[in-house]
Amino acid sequence: xxxxxxxxxxxxxxxxxxxxxxxxxxxxxxxxxxxxxxxxxxxxxxxxxxxxxxxxxxxxxxxxxxxxxxxxxxxxxxxxxxxxxxxxxxxxxxxxxxxxxxxxxxxxxxxxxxxxxxxxxxxxxxxxxxxxxxxxxxxxxxxxxxxxxxxxxxxxxxxxxxxxxxxxxxxxxxxxxxxxxxxxxxxxxxxxxxxxxxxxxxxxxxxxxxxxxxxxxxxxxxxxxxxxxxxxxxxxxxxxxxxxxxxxxxxxxxxxxxxxxxxxxxxxxxxxxxxxxxxxxxxxxxxxxxxxxxxxxx
Amino acid sequence: xxxxxxxxxxxxxxxxxxxxxxxxxxxxxxxxxxxxxxxxxxxxxxxxxxxxxxxxxxxxxxxxxxxxxxxxxxxxxxxxxxxxxxxxxxxxxxxxxxxxxxxxxxxxxxxxxxxxxxxxxxxxxxxxxxxxxxxxxxxxxxxxxxxxxxxxxxxxxxxxxxxxxxxxxxxxxxxxxxxxxxxxxxxxxxxxxxxxxxxxxxxxxxxxxxxxxxxxxxxxxxxxxxxxxxxxxxxxxxxxxxxxxxxxxxxxxxxxxxxxxxxxxxxxxxxxxxxxxxxxxxxxxxxxxxxxxxxxxx
DNA sequence: CACGTCCATGCCGCCAGGTTATGAGGACAG
DNA sequence: CTGTCCTCATAACCTGGCGGCATGGACGTG
Numbered sequence: 001x002x003x004x005x006x007x008x009x010x011x012x013x014x015x016x017x018x019x020x021x022x023x024x025x026x027x028x029x030x031x032x033x034x035x036x037x038x039x040x041x042x043x044x045x046x047x048x049x050x051x052x053x054x055x056x057x058x059x060x061x062x063x064x065x066x067x068x069x070x071x072x073x074x075x076x077x078x079x080x081x082x083x084x085x086x087x088x089x090x091x092x093x094x095x096x097x098x099x100x101x102x103x104x105x106x107x108x109x110x111x112x113x114x115x116x117x118x119x120x121x122x123x124x125x126x127x128x129x130x131x132x133x134x135x136x137x138x139x140x141x142x143x144x145x146x147x148x149x150x151x152x153x154x155x156x157x158x159x160x161x162x163x164x165x166x167x168x169x170x171x172x173x174x175x176x177x178x179x180x181x182x183x184x185x186x187x188x189x190x191x192x193x194x195x196x197x198x199x200x201x202x203x204x205x206x207x208x209x210x211x212x213x214x215x216x217x218x219x220x221x222x223x224x225x226x227x228x229x230x231x232x233x234x235x236x237x238x239x240x241x242x243x244x245x246x247x248x249x250x251x252x253x254x255x256x257x258x259x260x261x262x263x264x265x266x267x268x269x270x271x272x273x274x275x276x277x278x279x280x281x282x283x284x285x286x287x288x289x290x291x292x293x294x295x296x297x298x
Numbered sequence: 299x300x301x302x303x304x305x306x307x308x309x310x311x312x313x314x315x316x317x318x319x320x321x322x323x324x325x326x327x328x329x330x331x332x333x334x335x336x337x338x339x340x341x342x343x344x345x346x347x348x349x350x351x352x353x354x355x356x357x358x359x360x361x362x363x364x365x366x367x368x369x370x371x372x373x374x375x376x377x378x379x380x381x382x383x384x385x386x387x388x389x390x391x392x393x394x395x396x397x398x399x400x401x402x403x404x405x406x407x408x409x410x411x412x413x414x415x416x417x418x419x420x421x422x423x424x425x426x427x428x429x430x431x432x433x434x435x436x437x438x439x440x441x442x443x444x445x446x447x448x449x450x451x452x453x454x455x456x457x458x459x460x461x462x463x464x465x466x467x468x469x470x471x472x473x474x475x476x477x478x479x480x481x482x483x484x485x486x487x488x489x490x491x492x493x494x495x496x497x498x499x500x501x502x503x504x505x506x507x508x509x510x511x512x513x514x515x516x517x518x519x520x521x522x523x524x525x526x527x528x529x530x531x532x533x534x535x536x537x538x539x540x541x542x543x544x545x546x547x548x549x550x551x552x553x554x555x556x557x558x559x560x561x562x563x564x565x566x567x568x569x570x571x572x573x574x575x576x577x578x579x580x581x582x583x584x585x586x587x588x589x590x591x592x593x594x595x596x
Numbered sequence: 597c598a599c600g601t602c603c604a605t606g607c608c609g610c611c612a613g614g615t616t617a618t619g620a621g622g623a624c625a626g
Numbered sequence: 627c628t629g630t631c632c633t634c635a636t637a638a639c640c641t642g643g644c645g646g647c648a649t650g651g652a653c654g655t656g
Contacts, residue, residue: 003379004302006644020603033645035604040643045379046440047386054602054653062386069378073371080367081301081343088345088360142344304613318634331614333635338612352622352633 005077007041008070011049014038015067019056082141089144093122095283098129098137098146107163107294108147114290119283132201132226138275145284147291149245150269153202158273161288163295165269168210169249170262171235171242178241179258186213186264193222193240195231208243210265232257245270303375305339306368309347312336313365317354380439387442391420393581396427396435396444405461405592406445412588417581430499430524436573443582445589447543448567451502456571459586461593463567466508467547468560469533469540476539477556484511484562491520491538493529506541508563530555543568 013023014034024031038057042049049063059067089096095115099108112124127143130136135152137143150162170189172179178188196219197205206212209219222240225231235242236256244252245268249259272291278284311321312332322329336355340347347361357365387394393413397406410422425441428434433450435441448460468487470477476486494517495503504510507517520538523529533540534554542550543566547557570589576582 002304002307003375004304006300006302008375009300021601029644030646031603032605032647036644039604045382045386047383049382052603056602060386061389062382065385066378066382069374069381073374073378076367076371076374077301077306080364080371083367084343084347084360084364085345087363088343088358091359319632327613328615329634330616330636334613337635350634354633 003041003044005074007037007044008074010034010037011041011066012070012074014050014057015059015063015070018058078140085141086144090283094125095119095122095145095287096125096127096143097287098127098134098143098148100129100131100134100146100148110294111287111290114293115287118286118290122283124287130226131228131231132198132204134204135273138273141275144278144281145272145274145287147270148273150271151203151207152273153204155273157276159276159279160271160273161292161295162269162271163291165267166246167267168243168262168265169246169259171232171244171248172258172260173235173238173241174256174258175238176241176258179260181260183261183263186210186262189241189262190214190217191220193220195223195225195234195240195242196221198224198226201226207268210243213265228252301339301342303372305335305342306372308332308335309339309364310368310372312348312355313357313361313368316356376438383439384442388581392423393417393420393443393585394423394425394441395585396425396432396441396446398427398429398432398444398446408592409585409588412591413585416584416588420581422585428524429526429529430496430502432502433571436571439573442576442579443570443572443585445568446571448569449501449505450571451499455574457574457577458569458571459590459593460567460569461589463565464544465565466541466560466563467544467557469530469542469546470556470558471533471536471539472554472556473536474539474556477558479558481559481561484508484560487539487560488512488515489518491518493521493523493532493538493540494519496522496524499524505566508541511563526550 010023010027010029013027014020017023017026020034020038021031024034027034038050045062047062048060049066050057051060097112112126115124116122127137129138129143129146129148133153134148135146135154135158138146138158139154147163150160152158152160170178170184170186178184178192194209196209199205211219220240223234225234231242232252232254234240236254243262243265244259246259246261253259272288274284274288308321308325308327311325312318315321315324318332318336319329322332325332336348343360345360346358347364348355349358395410410424413422414420425435427436427441427444427446431451432446433444433452433456436444436456437452445461448458450456450458468476468482468484476482476490492507494507497503509517518538521532523532529540530550530552532538534552541560541563542557544557544559551557570586572582572586
C-alpha cells in the first residue's frame with residue numbers, strides 16, 4: 001500500500017488532461033505504461049478512479065476526491081525538497097548559479113567577482129543547466145538564480161531581467177559548402193538538416209530551430225542532442241547544422257565546426273532569472289544587483 | 299528527481315530512530331537496503347542529510363529541515379487516500395467491516411441484519427483483516443469499522459467498545475498426547491512449540507503466545523503463520539500448538555486439529571473498533587449502535 | 597464501411613531495490 | 627592493548643516491476 005509519487009504524478013496528469021494518450025505525451029512515457037500504472041493505482045486503492053469512454057478518461061466521484069488533493073501534496077513535497085536544498089546551500093555559504101552556453105559571456109566573471117566583494121565569505125557555484133529543461137534546476141530549487149538565453153519555457157512563472165542581447169549565428173561542419181561564405185541568410189538554411197534539442201524541450205527546441213522564421217516549412221531534423229558535447233559532435237559529424245548565440249563561437253569553439261554570422265532570425269538574449277519566491281532573498285537580490293550593474297543592452 | 303514516498307518513509311524512520319539499524323528493523327527491510335536508499339536520497343537532493351557517527355545517524359541542518367516537513371506530507375497523502383476510499387464506499391452504499399477469526403460469533407449475523415434494517419439500501423461488506431496487522435485496514439481507511447479480538451496493537455489511537463469476552467482455549471494436533479485430556483492448564487504447555495504470528499505483529503504475537511503467563515520463560519516457536527489456513531495447517535502438521543478464542547472451535551474446526559479448554563490465561567475479548575475520525579460518521583455510529591445493542595459481557 | 601481515436605493486452609529487456617555475506621571503524625571493558 | 631560489540635558501508639547476486647513496442651478491440655464519424 002505504498003503509493004509512490006510517480007503514481008500520483010501520473011494520476012494528476014491523466015486527471016487534468018482527461019486523456020490517457022495526451023497525458024502520456026506530456027509525461028514522456030508510452031501510453032501502455034500509463035494504462036498499467038493507472039490500473040495499478042486503482043488496484044492499490046481498490047477504487048475505480050476513472051470511467052473509460054471512447055472519448056477519454058473522466059474522473060469518478062472518488063477520483064475527483066483524490067484529484068482535488070494530489071496537486072497540493074505534490075507541491076508540498078516539492079517545496080519541502082526546495083527548502084532542504086536551500087538550507088544546505090545557506091549552511092555552506094554557497095550561492096548556486098545555473099547557466100547555459102557562455103552564460104553572460106565575459107561579464108560572467110565580473111559579476112561573480114562583484115558578488116564576492118559584496119558578500120565576503122560566500123562562494124558562487126556555477127552549474128550547467130540541462131539543455132532540454134533549462135529552468136528545471138531553478139524551479140526545483142537546485143540553483144538559486146540562473147543566467148540563461150531567452151526565451152525560456154515557463155518563463156512567465158519566473159522573474160527575468162535581460163542582461164544582454166546578441167545575434168544568433170549558425171554552426172556548420174567545417175567542410176560544409178556554406179562554411180565558405182562569410183555571412184548567411186537564414187532562408188538559405190531552410191532545407192538543411194538541423195541538430196535539434198529533444199522534443200521534450202518544447203518551445204525551447206522550436207526557438208533554436210527558428211520555426212517561426214521558416215514561413216511554415218517543417219524543419220528537417222538530422223539529429224537530436226541534449227547537451228553541448230553531443231550537439232557539437234553531431235554538427236562536426238555532418239548530421240546537421242544548428243543555430244547558436246554568437247558567443248558560442250568563443251565558448252564552444254572546436255575543430256571541425258565553423259560559426260558564421262546569420263541574418264533573418266531574431267537575436268537571442270541572456271537574462272538573469274530567479275523564482276518569485278526568491279524576491280525577498282537578499283542573497284539572490286545581491287547577485288541580481290551585480291548582474292544589473294553590468295547590464296549591456298545593444 | 300522523483301523522490302518517491304518509500305524514500306520519504308525510510309528517511310522519516312531513520313530521522314526518528316537515529317539509527318540505520320533500528321530503523322531497518324522497524325521498516326522490516328535489511329540494513330544495507332536502507333543504507334543504499336538513504337544515500338540515494340542524499341544523492342538525488344545533492345544534500346547531506348545525516349552525519350554518520352559510530353553511535354548512529356544524526357540529522358544535519360538541512361536534514362532537520364526536511365524531517366520537519368516529511369511526516370506532515372506523508373500524513374496528508376494517507377489522509378487523501380483514506381478520503382478517496384471513503385467516497386468510493388459511500389457512493390456504492392457500502393459499509394466495509396473488517397473482522398478476524400469468528401468476529402462477534404453468532405451475533406455477527408444479527409448485527410448485520412439489524413444494520414440492514416436501520417439503513418435500508420446499504421450493504422455490509424465483510425473483509426478479512428490481516429493477521430499480522432489486524433488494524434491496518436482500519437487505519438488505512440480500507441474498512442470503516444472492525445470486529446476484532448483484543449488486545450490490538452495501536453489500540454490507544456482507536457475507539458474500542460468491548461462486545462463480548464470469551465476464554466481462550468488451546469488448539470492441538472489431533473494425535474497430540476495432551477489432546478486426550480478434557481481440560482488443560484497453561485503451564486502444562488510452556489515447553490510445547492507454538493505456531494506464532496510473525497514478529498511484525500508485535501504485542502499481538504506476544505498476546506497469543508501468552509508470554510505474560512510464562513513467568514519469564516521464552517516460548518518455543520515451532521512455526522510462523524500469518525493467516526488462519528497456514529496456522530491450522532501448521533498445527534495439524536504437528537509443527538506446534540496455539541491459543542485461540544473459544545469460538546474458533548466452531549469457526550475453524552477441521553479434521554486433524556482439536557480444541558481443548560484452557561485455564562491459566564486471561565480471556566480474550568471481541569470489540570467493535572473504529573477510527574476517532576469516524577466519531578461523527580452517522581453510518582459508522584449506526585453500526586456501532588447495532589453492535590452495542592447485542593453486547594454480551596460475561 | 598472504412599477510418600481515426602481512444603484504451604487494453606502480450607511480450608520482452610532492463611534496472612532498481614531487495615537479500616545475504618562480509619568489511620571497516622570507533623567505543624568500551626577487561 | 628586487545629577482543630568484543632556496536633555502528634554503517636560494500637560487494638555480489640536475484641527478482642519484480644516499469645517501460646517500450648507491436649497489436650488488438652471498441653466506439654464514434656466521415
